[in-house]
Amino acid sequence: MPQVERLSSIFPSVVGISLHAREDYQPSLTQGFDYDLAIVGGGIVGATLAAALKDSGLRVVVIEAQPQSVAVAKGQAYAIHLSSSHIYEEIGVWDAIAPQVEYFTHVHLSDAHCPHVVKFRPADLKTPVLGYVAEHRVLLQELLQFLKTCDHVDWLCPAQVIATHYHRTGVEVDIAPPTSAETEGGSTALPRTVRVRMVVAADGARSQIRQQAGIPTQGWDYWQSCLVATIAPEKFHNHIAYERFWPSGPFAILPIAKDRCRIVWTAPHTQAQALLKLPEDEFIALLQQRYGSQMGKLTLVGQRFLFPAKWMHSKQYVAPRLALVGDAAHTCHPVGGQGLNLGIRDAAALAQVLQIAQFRGLDIGDIQVLRQYQQWRRRQNWLALGLTDILNRIFSNRWFVVVPIRRFGLKLLQWITPLRVFTLRFMAGLSGRWSPTGLSPSDSKQRPSPHLVQQKIIFDNKG
């Protein structure tokens, strides 16, 4: 697999925190907290944040409701942008992930029934590849392996957070008592309450932590659902990712490991339900019509899954002693493969803000510190979320006014290289403020010795 260039040297890396340490604030160990930080939700975003805090000296607990074996087994696959792979390189986990993911060198974008195709190539970014496709299992498994080597991170699972109580200097996080099955599984050692300096909500789109904190959101449900499936094509995918816009919704084909492809087929709810229930041979026949013949005969591998498409943006990402990351802060249409990538960038940005605050002796839960993260990420996410919504609305319709305009737009994208490069950089998360997770040299000089904390990873024994 070609190695991508490291971009950290060409992106600005320093967060402009200009806060001064609060005089009344004392570092955590003297205040009787169990941990500095509780990350509620051990999905990929929560695990990325914990891993990105590896050198922070902060004591972190990740609290995940599902047993490890269930959390890892989620049958999803994601387009991973270059910005995300660079964040994982900076953390030090990419070398373990890279051999298990597939890369794509080209993206072909087209409007159905129109022969014109916009082709994004490596030359547009001056990189050997344009991105990767990773299975959920691979990302989460490797992050968990990495976290086992971080002696300041504890991982509690299965452990569901049921309430959070915010105080002036810290937060109490209540964990549900184990079910009888979990008790039999040996999870009785889990604490019922943990006291922390701040909480991060990484608990997904229906975030209970966000709702309990009363943080408002804006958003809507789309008229579409996304059917996802894995197929084995007869011919090799040639490392090309396709996004084809049909009036019913976008249709994406992503190359994944072991010469397979992942399809994300968006259609109005009833059509998508019907596709899910179709006998396999009829489904494959329809898929073949949509796919075309370029990859020969198609074989379905495994199950088909359906996800309703939603758009949601939280009006605030932070409150005193609370920050939201990933789907807890925003959810978008899968077109363009943005959702998880935005969450990975949230995690990297928040890690950097917290790390710098910690090294400067600031209170990490202070709203002034947390606002640095909100200012960094909320506007950038809003632009990406907005783009997914516009793309879906402009392309998922047959309105005679819109059709020629969008086709002309695609032609401009193909003809005007700077426009194509700008679009690709934006979609790949390479424009705007970028976050390597490390500290700037001036910050690293202020780094105190890490706390000497005994490693304590509490897994259920089914994982």
Ligand SMILES: Cc1cc2nc3c(=O)[nH]c(=O)nc-3n(C[C@H](O)[C@H](O)[C@H](O)COP(=O)(O)OP(=O)(O)OC[C@H]3O[C@@H](n4cnc5c(N)ncnc54)[C@H](O)[C@@H]3O)c2cc1C
């Ligand atoms: C069809 C489809 C295709 C997609 N394709 C892409 C793509 O190609 N690229 C991309 O970037 N994104 C894609 N996405 C978006 C991506 O799936 C999400 O953005 C991403 O999974 C969000 O990760 P997360 O860690 O924030 O949340 P989640 O994955 O939802 O994780 C939240 C975790 O919190 C835990 N939890 C919840 N409540 C509690 C509690 N009270 N206590 C303890 N734990 C709790 C849950 O068990 C879960 O493990 C796609 C989405 C869909 C629907």
